[in-house]
Amino acid sequence: MSEPRDEARATTGKSAENLQKTRLLRSESTKFQDHVAPPIVGALKRGSANTKMRTVKAIAESILINKCSDEKRMKDEVDKHGQWKHSTMGIIEFFVYKILLVGLYIAYGIFRYFQYQYNLMKLRILNVFYSPSNTPQLIRQDVRKLNKIPKVLASILEVKPVGDVGGGSKGLLNDGSKLVCWTVSAGIKQLILYDYEGILQGNVELFREGIYAKLSKYYGPYNVPTFAVKVPHENKVYYNLKGNSQKKSKVSIEVSLLSSRDGRETIVDLTKTMAHLYKQGDLSLDEITVDLVDQELVQLVGHEPDLLLYFGPALDLQGYPPWHLRLTEFFWEADNNQVTYSVFIRGLRVYAGAQMNVGK
Amino acid sequence: MLIKLYLEAPIVWFFTLILEIVRQVIYGLKHTMQEAISAFCNQSPISKVVLVVQNSLVYALRVGPVPDHVSFVMDGNRRFANLKKLPLKEGHEAGGATFLKLVYICKRIGVKCISCYAFSIENFNRSQEEIDTLMELFSRKLSEFAEKAKDHQDALHGCKINVVGNKSLLSAKLRTQIKEVEKLTDTGNTKFSLYICFPYTSRDEITTSIMKNVAATRSTPSTTEISEETLTNNMHLGPFSNTCDILIRTSGHKRLSDYMLWESHENATIEFDNTLWPSFGFTKIFFIMLKWSYYKNIQQYSETSFSLRKEILRSCHNFVKPVSVPLQSLAAAPPAVTVTKKKA
Numbered sequence: 020m021s022e023p024r025d026e027a028r029a030t031t032g033k034s035a036e037n038l039q040k041t042r043l044l045r046s047e048s049t050k051f052q053d054h055v056a057p058p059i060v061g062a063l064k065r066g067s068a069n070t071k072m073r074t075v076k077a078i079a080e081s082i083l084i085n086k087c088s089d090e091k092r093m094k095d096e097v098d099k100h101g102q103w104k105h106s107t108m109g110i111i112e113f114f115v116y117k118i119l120l121v122g123l124y125i126a127y128g129i130f131r132y133f134q135y136q137y138n139l140m141k142l143r144i145l146n147v148f149y150s151p152s153n154t155p156q157l158i159r160q161d162v163r164k165l166n167k168i169p170k171v172l173a174s175i176l177e178v179k180p181v182g183d184v185g186g187g188s189k190g191l192l193n194d195g196s197k198l199v200c201w202t203v204s205a206g207i208k209q210l211i212l213y214d215y216e217g218i219l220q221g222n223v224e225l226f227r228e229g230i231y232a233k234l235s236k237y238y239g240p241y242n243v244p245t246f247a248v249k250v251p252h253e254n255k256v257y258y259n260l261k262g263n264s265q266k267k268s269k270v271s272i273e274v275s276l277l278s279s280r281d282g283r284e285t286i287v288d289l290t291k292t293m294a295h296l297y298k299q300g301d302l303s304l305d306e307i308t309v310d311l312v313d314q315e316l317v318q319l320v321g322h323e324p325d326l327l328l329y330f331g332p333a334l335d336l337q338g339y340p341p342w343h344l345r346l347t348e349f350f351w352e353a354d355n356n357q358v359t360y361s362v363f364i365r366g367l368r369v370y371a372g373a374q375m376n377v378g379k
Numbered sequence: 380m381l382i383k384l385y386l387e388a389p390i391v392w393f394f395t396l397i398l399e400i401v402r403q404v405i406y407g408l409k410h411t412m413q414e415a416i417s418a419f420c421n422q423s424p425i426s427k428v429v430l431v432v433q434n435s436l437v438y439a440l441r442v443g444p445v446p447d448h449v450s451f452v453m454d455g456n457r458r459f460a461n462l463k464k465l466p467l468k469e470g471h472e473a474g475g476a477t478f479l480k481l482v483y484i485c486k487r488i489g490v491k492c493i494s495c496y497a498f499s500i501e502n503f504n505r506s507q508e509e510i511d512t513l514m515e516l517f518s519r520k521l522s523e524f525a526e527k528a529k530d531h532q533d534a535l536h537g538c539k540i541n542v543v544g545n546k547s548l549l550s551a552k553l554r555t556q557i558k559e560v561e562k563l564t565d566t567g568n569t570k571f572s573l574y575i576c577f578p579y580t581s582r583d584e585i586t587t588s589i590m591k592n593v594a595a596t597r598s599t600p601s602t603t604e605i606s607e608e609t610l611t612n613n614m615h616l617g618p619f620s621n622t623c624d625i626l627i628r629t630s631g632h633k634r635l636s637d638y639m640l641w642e643s644h645e646n647a648t649i650e651f652d653n654t655l656w657p658s659f660g661f662t663k664i665f666f667i668m669l670k671w672s673y674y675k676n677i678q679q680y681s682e683t684s685f686s687l688r689k690e691i692l693r694s695c696h697n698f699v700k701p702v703s704v705p706l707q708s709l710a711a712a713p714p715a716v717t718v719t720k721k722k723a
Binding site: 284 | 435442443582586589592596603605606635641643648651674676677678680
């Protein structure tokens, strides 16, 4: 029974070896386009530019923006005998529906305003309840109540507008190092930090200093936990600080830094490499299986995270490597816009309560 | 320490008990309320009013921004059957009916493409009996949909049905049926398409796309043609593979479970809902669509920087004469004199 499977594994092994020998053909398109966020996140994240007045204006003027096209005026209706008929709306009818839509928008807007205030209040109270104030013992105590924790934790971070509190790339580095401290204290060994533009990847030195400073605040300057910062895209690993980067056998936490380059772009590069090998005759089409691709992508990007925390107002995956999102549990707090401990611990709690049934 | 323990246990126990009782009561109340409302709405004069209201709400959404691609993960059929103490088959049956209802609503709102997760490759791990039931149900539903797509009287008329996924895992009979239905509904003019993912996983889809891309390099000299576009074009969902505007998953799990990874990891609005799939109705989908439309409207507004004043000025432009004054036509200026006069 196990024979064909072993054989398959053997062939996978061989083609994987071939793949490893050839260096991945990285394309050079590192120019970032602006990330287009889904509507809800885009509208909530614009910072100070997003005022109530603007929203009201947008709603009021929406009557004028959308053109009255034939396609929009199509209409399917059920008549008295339960049969469907197709017709078109008249222009007056069209505008009546438009006004109805604006009415719906206004009603929703008012509802949303109260919901938003309620959520903000909830978050504020939660922040008071869970505030570790640089104490690893408290974090560990919170985690001890859970019956399981994720093995690999991932988080999507993002740069806030420079004018806001905790904005700019400094704010991002600070958020990242805070998260590292919580993760170490919670006893999770692997952390993946994703930011769309790769700011963390570009400032590894600064980030290492940031982590070191934060860790020494939590654990005292004489017993800072050892950490490794990995940049899978450049295939580099950095240990601790720049000065004392002696490789130790065991690190307390491994931090991988990902960016949008590790997403679709890496899959494209892998395809190119495979095509190259295929042309040389080192790889046959039957050998390209889910297992092989998975093996390669784990090698190139890292493991699939168990839990993904997002510190934004509504779920926005921002081009996180698609292959690695298969069974990942998502957690975010509605209308939250800060990297806070309460979101972190509540995410872990939800994960502990979740049950996995693959396909069953 | 011991005293604290003695005290803590009963208090915690007491609170959990009270919480549980409250939860049960609320659940019961909610349930009876829902039943009463649905019974009330099903009476014939009121049902007509409900229909009229629903219709006007649907058309109101239609005139605003509308998503192109909506996707459903139909989760919770089995739990629904367990909850109502029905046989498993009925649960799946009810799920199918809900799907049809939602397709109607979405089509009338103006959505161009609907996809759904009908069966995962991982689902082959279920009991043989259930797999057989699902296959049989699928085959029946498929012919029902095909009939509706051909029927001029039906709202689904002209819809293009595609069954996508790793079809080599299906029986030969089912595969021929799928091929027939796809051929029958492919009328060239596709205003509305329906993609049913049947045995599908996203990883399988991506791998297949990679394989197709690699195979395509056989005839070309270099590998530079491979790009995001070519990979996307070889995904299963045809022109809708690049993005999925709204992805809805019912029954409360907050993960993708190997569905639409490529399509939804960039700018999809992902909605997780706690209701079980068979009870996912008009109100829920309407609310999700309204939310999307509301925010899309604001987003569009910031993108286009539409301004009423500018529009009016532009339309008034025709009535104002354009300026045309040649410099020579002006009267002669007085002679120029400097303060530091030098004798020439």
